[in-house]
Amino acid sequence: MTDDTATEEQFWDSRYGESDRIWSGNPNAVLVREISGLEPGSALDLGCGEGADAIWLAQRGWRVTATDISGVALGRAARHAAAEGVADRIDWQRHDLGTSFPAGTFALVSAQFLHSPGDMPREKILRSAASAVAPGGVLLVVGHAGYPSWEQNPDPRVHFPTPEEVLASLELPDGQWDVLLSDEHQRSQTGPDGRPTTRTDNALKIRRR
Template identity: 40%
Template sequence: MDPTEFWEQHYEKATSESSGRPTAVLEKFVTDRTSGAALELGCGKGDDAVWLAKNGWAVTAIDISATAMGYARANAVRNGVLEKITFDQRDLMTDFPTGSFALVTAQFLESPVVFARNSIINRASRLVAPGGLLLATSHGSVPSGSWEKPDKCYPKPKEALENLSLDLREWTQICVDNLERFAKGPNGEEGMVIDTVIALERKG
């Protein structure tokens, strides 16, 4: 299925309500950083963008889905931070942003349809300013309600980093690891899941 069509259908079936909380990894690694310009790849319903804006960041939030953009914009309005977020609907496979950012974040930028995640994050890494943070999180275990097969094997953290094809001489590795967190599934299921976290700071 065409990626735009897939994600439009996904969000059209979903409620506009969100958790109201940022991604745990984003909060963990960004809370103590000096705010600046941030680029979010795959903003969904906007909770991460709203949290960043509330903490002083000027956010460019990208998503392929117009419906998701509408949900995220309404989220920003409810939280009084609309003027701090630029919502930018685009397909990162064919249309890429420009600029320089103190933070580039890609939280669970994964898809069951054709999607060149590694090359997109590689390209996004070039927009990280000296001293800035590249933060990419992916699933390290199958979460509840996932479209993945229950026995799917995910890359180990070092393999996930290698797959991004970065020149590691340009980066300080803050975290390349699997982190556990407690999560609730779409039907109220509770349990521990594993996140594969890559946090890199560009050398000045």
């Protein structure tokens, strides 16, 4: 394990350790919208955090492998799953996805807001994600399209890729995938000052033939 990896793990463990809950506890809206009509099967949730997406999927019949770099987040997610009665449907795994990746193939691979302030090889991880999609399965990638409006000192070196750039970075073989969704969208979000605002995100949904 490299020092960089330890630093990344420590960052996220510290972040999750700052409070009892960081995220809303609700599943991501694009996941709900895009996956609700699919037949439940095996799912891989990358960067699962406190487990809201994995729990939502498990409640709807999916068998979920959920992974995160933070052991603090995974422990919290497992407790939430037990409280919701779906602990037996979720396999929680700790991975630094840049160096290790869950084994197997899945009917759904979901990467929701897979961003990090550290040196995370996002393109490499998403290529591994595409490789983990079973024939007929779906890859859903949702990410930020830019900094939030309240960010005072955004780092100009940080690039938020468009859906088209994400698709190109996957380096998919010709004729083996169908693009089902590629767009930008706005969603409501409450800022640090408690005021409502909007944020622009993007989504890419593709199916392996």
